[in-house]
Amino acid sequence: MAFVFTVGNGMPDICDLKLKDLQPSQFYISERKLRDVKNWFNPTDLTNFDPIPVKMLDGLPVMTDGHTRAVAALLAGLESVPLVWDDDELSWDMYRRCVQECKAQGIRSPMDLLTRIIAESEYRQKWDAWCDEMQAEVEQSRLAAEAKADCKST
Numbered sequence: 001m002a003f004v005f006t007v008g009n010g011m012p013d014i015c016d017l018k019l020k021d022l023q024p025s026q027f028y029i030s031e032r033k034l035r036d037v038k039n040w041f042n043p044t045d046l047t048n049f050d051p052i053p054v055k056m057l058d059g060l061p062v063m064t065d066g067h068t069r070a071v072a073a074l075l076a077g078l079e080s081v082p083l084v085w086d087d088d089e090l091s092w093d094m095y096r097r098c099v100q101e102c103k104a105q106g107i108r109s110p111m112d113l114l115t116r117i118i119a120e121s122e123y124r125q126k127w128d129a130w131c132d133e134m135q136a137e138v139e140q141s142r143l144a145a146e147a148k149a150d151c152k153s154t
Helices: 031-040 068-076 092-104 110-115 120-153
Strands: 050-059 060-063 083-085
Touching: 031 068, 031 120, 050 092, 060 092, 068 110, 092 120
Parallel strands: 050 083
Antiparallel strands: 050 060
8 A cells, every 4th residue: 555645744645545545443344234324325425424534553544433334335336435534532552453453354445344244243243242352451451551660660
């Protein structure tokens, strides 16, 4: 992935990014959520399409939300949709773990999610359970690091 156009802060100009340029941070799509998006989605009129939030993480533009909308757009034949730089404070450790797991599972763009659409029950079992476990591990690591730092300062 090469980004030619950048703005003054060294990030790619968000207007130049296509869906294929974005790194997902989840590796499954809920069939039910996709059906819900398809009910309102109009690929010829994106005025009701909330921009997909993107953050730079380790040099990659990472989707922080909107994975189902991205898949719906791809299924409709679109190559780009409205994007916005995400200015929310996020847990980088958690997003980094999500991106690492996506890459390990071969998910490097929303196009790779087209084969990862699963039933809602399976989505909850696979994705929600993985997230819960990962978040607990990241929190446990954070607390251990804080305890270690406290021990060194006393």
